[in-house]
Amino acid sequence: MLRAIWCLATPEKNALVRNHKDRSMPPHVHAASESWWFPISLVLVVFLTELLYLRGWLRLRSASARVIPAWRVASFSVGLVLIWVAVGSPLAALDEQMLTVHMIQHLLLMTFAAPLILLGLPVMPFFHGLPQQFAQAVVVPLFRWPPTQRLGQMLVRPAFSWLAATTTLVGWHVPAIFTLALQSGAWHLFEQASFLVAGLLFWWPVVQPWPKTPTEPRWSILLYLFLATLPCDTLSAFLVFSERVAYPVYLSASRLSDFSVLADQQCAGALMWTCITIVYLVPAAILSLRLLAPRNSRTEDLAPSEFLDIVAPQSNPKRVEVL
Numbered sequence: 001m002l003r004a005i006w007c008l009a010t011p012e013k014n015a016l017v018r019n020h021k022d023r024s025m026p027p028h029v030h031a032a033s034e035s036w037w038f039p040i041s042l043v044l045v046v047f048l049t050e051l052l053y054l055r056g057w058l059r060l061r062s063a064s065a066r067v068i069p070a071w072r073v074a075s076f077s078v079g080l081v082l083i084w085v086a087v088g089s090p091l092a093a094l095d096e097q098m099l100t101v102h103m104i105q106h107l108l109l110m111t112f113a114a115p116l117i118l119l120g121l122p123v124m125p126f127f128h129g130l131p132q133q134f135a136q137a138v139v140v141p142l143f144r145w146p147p148t149q150r151l152g153q154m155l156v157r158p159a160f161s162w163l164a165a166t167t168t169l170v171g172w173h174v175p176a177i178f179t180l181a182l183q184s185g186a187w188h189l190f191e192q193a194s195f196l197v198a199g200l201l202f203w204w205p206v207v208q209p210w211p212k213t214p215t216e217p218r219w220s221i222l223l224y225l226f227l228a229t230l231p232c233d234t235l236s237a238f239l240v241f242s243e244r245v246a247y248p249v250y251l252s253a254s255r256l257s258d259f260s261v262l263a264d265q266q267c268a269g270a271l272m273w274t275c276i277t278i279v280y281l282v283p284a285a286i287l288s289l290r291l292l293a294p295r296n297s298r299t300e301d302l303a304p305s306e307f308l309d310i311v312a313p314q315s316n317p318k319r320v321e322v323l
Contacts, residue, residue, distance in 0.1 A: 038088075039087070039088035042084060042087060042088040043084070043088065046080050046081075046083065046084055049080060050076075050077060050080055051129075052125075052126055052129040052130070053073075053076055053120070053122060053125045053126060053129060054073070054125075054129075055125075055128075055129040056124065056125030056126055056127065056128035056129030056130075057073055057125040057128075057129075059128045059129070060124060060125065060128055067124070068120070068121050068124065068125065072119055072120045072121055073120060075116045075117075075119040075120045076116065076117055076119070076120025076122060076125075077120075078116050079112075079113045079114070079115075079116030079117035079119075079120065080113075080117070082108045082109075082112050082113040082116065083108075083109065083113045083196065085108060086104075086105045086108035086109050086113065086192070087105070087109075087192055091104065091105070092105065095182075096182060096253055097250075097253045097254055098250070098253075098259075098264050098268075099247060099250055099261075099264050099265050099267075099268040100259075100264055100267045100268040100271060102182075102268070103268040103269075103271055103272055104271070105192065106172075106195055106272075107271070107272065107275050107276075109192060109195040109196045109199060110165070110168075110169070110195045110196065110198060110199035110202070111199065111275060111276065111279050112279070113196065113199065114196060114199030114200045114202070114203050115199075115203040115206070115207055115283075117200065118200065118203050118204060118207040118209045119207055119209070120209075121209045121210055122209070123209065123210055124210055127139060155201060155204075156201070156204045156205060157205075158205040158216065158220070158221070158224050160201070161201045161202050161204060161205055162202065162224060162227060162228060164198050164201045164202065165198045165199070165201065165202035165228065166228075166231045167198075168194050168195060168198035169198070169231060169232065169235065170231055170235065172191050172194070172195070173235055175246055175247055175248075178247055178249075179247065179248075179249045182247075182249055183249070202228065205221060205224060206221055206224070206225065206283050218287060218290075218291060219291060221283075221287055222284055222287060222288065225280045225283065225284050226284075228280065229276060229277065229280055232272065232273070232276040233273065233276075235269070235272070236269045236270070236272045236273035236276070237269070237273070238269070239265050239266065239268055239269025239272070240266050240269035240270055240273065242265070243262075244262075245261050245262055245265060246265060247265070250264065250265075
């Protein structure tokens with residue numbers, strides 16, 4: 001600690017330390033690290049989102065410990081952390097050099113962060129975390145408004161969710177659109193946001209968080225997951241087996257490793273192929289086991305119907321209004 005204070009107090013010594021680190025660090029890695037900036041706004045949004053969720057969860061837990069168990073809170077928190085890793089960590093500064101890093105970002109947002117957030121059942125904690133007057137005067141009427149209910153029902157239908165996720169995945173990997181997002185900060189941010197939103201829509205019929213009520217047979221989700229792998233497998237196969245570079249923008253980028261641009265492309269495709277296959281197989285296996293299990297042996301943390309009519313927080317945190 002004394003050595004660190006001495007370095008800070010001695011500009012010449014501090015400069016020598018930095019120069020030594022710069023010489024020991026590969027030039028491409030050093031350039032990427034210098035291009036990364038600490039995203040204050042993103043950190044603030046993630047922190048406030050987590051704070052609002054925890055505030056609502058604590059109020060709900062004071063009424064019933066079974067409403068949302070602690071493991072779901074941890075799942076939601078990990079999902080938020082993965083969003084920061086994908087968008088705000090030093091990893092985000094490397095996506096302009098390697099397609100594999102860019103693919104990792106997409107997978108974190110759409111395949112990992114989205115289902116983890118939904119497993120946290122975020123609607124109820126968010127609602128109960130809001131100020132009571134605002135929730136009663138604005139949120140409750142808005143959610144009871146028939147056009148809002150119809151819109152929500154349409155957005156979480158499996159057909160629409162599948163179409164939204166497929167369109168987002170395929171659309172952003174069209175070379176011209178991909179290059180536009182990579183070279184424009186605003187379009188890149190919109191691309192990342194669309195991957196997260198599409199991921200939330202896609203995983204909603206699978207996770208079925210409150211206020212989603214099952215309207216289709218659960219076995220149909222197995223078909224839903226299988227169909228979802230088809231566009232992913234097609235894109236992955238194209239990236240892996242193609243003998244030409246799909247995204248020429250990387251030809252002029254500094255390389256982070258000895259990988260050629262084509263090898264990087266193949267690695268990105270293989271990563272997507274592997275991750276999608278494994279991740280989609282997990283809920284399919286869990287759902288299959290539940291469908292095959294005897295009906296009286298199936299257990300849930302809390303069935304959606306048990307808190308379907310919980311609509312608003314009260315001044316007494318231990319009392320919940322039920323219509």
